[in-house]
Amino acid sequence: MIERKLLLGDEAIALGALHAGLSGVYAYPGTPSTEITEYIQNNAPQVRSRWCTNEKTAMEAALGMSYAGKRALVCMKHVGMNVAADAFVNSAITGVNGGLVVLAADDPSMHSSQNEQDSRFYGKFAMIPVLEPSSQQEAYDMIKYAYQLSEQMKLPVLFRVVTRLAHSRAGVEVGEPLPQNALNPETDRTHWVLLPANARRQYASLVEKQAEILACSGNSPFNRSLPVEGKAALGVVACGIAYNYVMENEPEKLGIPVLKLSQYPLPGDAIKAFAKNCDSILVVEDGQPFAEELLAGILGSDYPVRGRLTGDLPRTGELTPDSVGAALGIAAPQSFSSARNLMPRPPALCQGCGHRDVYNALNKVASEYDNARIFGDIGCYTLGALPPFRAIDSCVDMGASITMAKGAADAGVFPSIAVIGDSTFTHSGMTGLLDAINDNANITVIISDNLTTAMTGGQDSAGTNKFEAICIGLGLSPEHVRVVVPVPKNMDEITRIIREEIEYKGVSVIIPRRECMQTLQRKLRNKK
Amino acid sequence: MKKDIILAGVGGQGILTIATIIADAATAAGLKLKQAEVHGMSQRGGDVQSNLRLSTGDIYSDLIKKGDADLIISMEPMEALRYLPYLAGDGWIVTSSHTFRNIPDYPEEDALFQELGALPHVATLPIEDVAKDNGLPKSANVVLLGMAAKYIEILSVDQLRQSVVRIFGAKSEKMVEANLKAFELGLAAVNSLS
Structure with a gap:
């Protein structure tokens, strides 16, 4: 039975994980990721969900649950990835048993953070698949896919969202829950004991898996091309939520084809095929110019690629439908300019605190x-x-x-x-x-x-x-x-x-x- | 048909409750919606806003484009002005006239209200006073919703009223009664303004 629910992006992720047969969530609170764990705490008493002391203990406990054959989720804000990094990177070397999804909630514009680091770099660093939903519905659907992918590749999967998706509500169609995995602890020790001899073998195996991981991106149900007739002067590569800002500007009316990307590593062949039908490409991505830099390697330095590095989009801060519209050459018909009698109102400690x-x-x-x-x-x-x-x-x-x-x-x-x-x-x-x-x-x-x-x-x-x-x-x-x-x-x-x-x-x-x-x-x- | 609404206020004033009521009514009416909220640090007495987009068709962006907002609903007059570049030429501002001064350099009130009053489509009401005078000190935000009801258009006044009943019905009968009264006060006030 399909039911429609009004959910925050974070809640869609939580419900998606529950419906994927989640056995435990491990997290330290951090804006904008906190509501994922809270939703599970409030709605699923059968799932292990108590707060952890920090992101590293969370990551390690989740790896232990995965070792035991069950599906585990780790949630943190982007800077939490720095704390969890040792366990995170090495979990790609050991590999996983039960599905393991690591959710990083990035905060472009630093609404509640001290930097705007882009977690996709961590996924590339650890050499694992990265998923980045464009909408609340996709976030829900993608979590189940993430667990399948994790168990298929025997690797953790990084799931990256941004504040604007985490803290925005939309109607989401939800399906039936899957049962939890049975307890099935790992019996083989060699790939869990990262002594140098084992670690070298495990790392070689991770390197060997890269072709398959890339092929998965190429066939991903979440990456798709919206072509136009004939060759276009400009094509847009839109990553994650940036796809929405592009679509809001109705690129089809401008004759601009769009390649929507929600799974990494970047599918090189699809990008090359897309670029062949365009004279230039604008990369629209929230966060740091991750895909923009990599496109030069895929398409060659002669192919004109524009984005945050070239100044076509702002180098810092979250994207908006306005900044993306401007990069597409659309002038915003604004009726009113900024008010004169207006002062900033920064947050403050509560009265009586x-x-x-x-x-x-x-x-x-x-x-x-x-x-x-x-x-x-x-x-x-x-x-x-x-x-x-x-x-x-x-x-x-x-x-x-x-x-x-x-x-x-x-x-x-x-x-x-x-x-x-x-x-x-x-x-x-x-x-x-x-x-x-x-x-x-x-x-x-x-x-x-x-x-x-x-x-x-x-x-x-x-x-x-x-x-x-x-x-x-x-x-x-x-x-x-x-x-x-x-x-x-x-x-x-x-x-x-x-x-x-x-x-x-x-x-x-x-x-x-x-x-x-x-x-x-x-x-x-x-x-x- | 679409309606892009910006809800504005100061952290703690209850704009998310207004958003919840409108979103519930929209969901019941089968509309598509997106509602971007502010959580985290700004909720501690800073400026907060929610972009609420309602439509009969697909909605892509969680954020409203500049010049596209049909309606600004604000719990505080200066906060209403903060989003002026987002307001469409024929858009409405519905705002409380009660200033919230938790910053040392708050603008001069006469100038503030002069600027607000010079805009083409504005409805203001001292909602805190209206709420207090009627024994509903905790329902000022629902008075504001009542004021905004007839400008939301994509939802009928009655659809919003039913949502007030549903949302507060989950809490208590007494709260339903108080908030319905607050809603009607806002509605009546706007009708007497125009």
Whole structure:
């Protein structure tokens, strides 16, 4: 029976995976991927779905489930791929048993991210098939195909989406669910034990599979050509969601043929055949100019290829139907120009948020020193960089606050302070703290604990109720693990403790602990 | 037939509820739709928007082209102006006149309303006051939906009304009653404006 449902792109992916007989999803929250795991948590109690501590643990656990013969899904935002990369790349060397799909949600325009890296490069790097849906319906349909492909090729499959697909709703026709795979653990050890002798053999086998992977792209039901009569001056190669922006501009009316690509590696023969009937090609792809660069290799450097590198499309940021229309030579009939009485409205920490009290206290104490530096991290509290606080001096990657503070202290910066959230601390801060403790670095670490993963909407935080034990377990002396409640009336106590711990020559941890206002209000609403 | 709508506001004002109601009505009516939302960092008090596209035919892009929006529905007057380049020449702006000031450099109000008032098709209402005066402080967004109802056109006012019943019916009878009242207040207000 076919049923039509209104689904976010993320929800279409989740339901597609469930209907493909998924046994487990492994993920750390990250915009724009979070809603995939949440949908599975809310709709499929029979599927393993608890949040993981970080993307690397998620990737490894999913590989273990695949080893046991079952279908597993790993979800993360694009920068999570950097964290999972060791396990991800090597999973292509071991190969898989049960189907394994790695979902990377890229964020062109950096709506909620610190870069716009394009995960398709990771797929090429690991030498595995990459799928990139153009619509919510295709996302649903493609997941089942991804699991079949993964089990057929005995390789993980990378599934790449962008924010605009992840967070947009559309009607999706859904089918019947498949049963889960039976438990069927791998019996052969040679390709799972990556000692050099085995790894060389496995890598050679991966290289050998490339021809078949390429042939799959050539025959993919998701790649197709929309030709025109005769030879065209311009043809468009449209990747993933970019296909929609092209079609919105009605290329058929302009006599422009389109080659839609949703499966990689790039199908060279199809591209060559398409290019033969065009004088030039415009590559339209969201993210970095991945296909555009590769087309020069496929078509030769004399063939005119245009795109983001040539300035026909903007070099950075997400595509829009307007930017694609402009590249196709369509002038937008705009009636109104930008308003005059308009100011930017950046996000801000919520009223009543405990991070506010932490920054008020920290700013007060830091101002008493000439050269205090405060290293920030990734989460709601990164908003402390903006006015009125302007409290942090850095935000780079998950966990970097502690290790950067340590490096700066090693170089002589004093006071050197790290501010990190509870979930970020367990994600990637603990190992850095161990380095600092072992080196007796002169740093003060603030673990601002709001008992949740707040930025992404309030998911469970892996270390809740365990932070003092973790810090002491890593070797910190208990008298330098201080807990405070960040509310305005405690300001004197908090500033006194920060001062004392800055003056202590060694590692100290201060844990301001108060529940996130958003999760608190949600609990109160649900109680009613 | 198509209708491209931009919903605008500040994170936390409830524009996604308006989008959910319209999308539900469109789904029940058998229309095609795409609805791009903002999740993540901007939801913390920043500007938020949703592109809602309804059509009897296929829809490709999740985003609306500049100059193509038939309607801007906004919970805040400056946020309505943010999407002006997207508005079609004969498009309508339906907005709350209640300013939300969480930035230090918010524009001067007289100039703001003068610019808004000089546009050809604008309906404004202090929806928060209307909602509060009628004992419905949490339903200001549905007052706004009631105001916008007659401009949505591709859906009838009654189809939207039925969707209000369905969406809030999942919560409680009391909420259905309150939000239906809010919807009718908005609708009546617009009819008295024109």
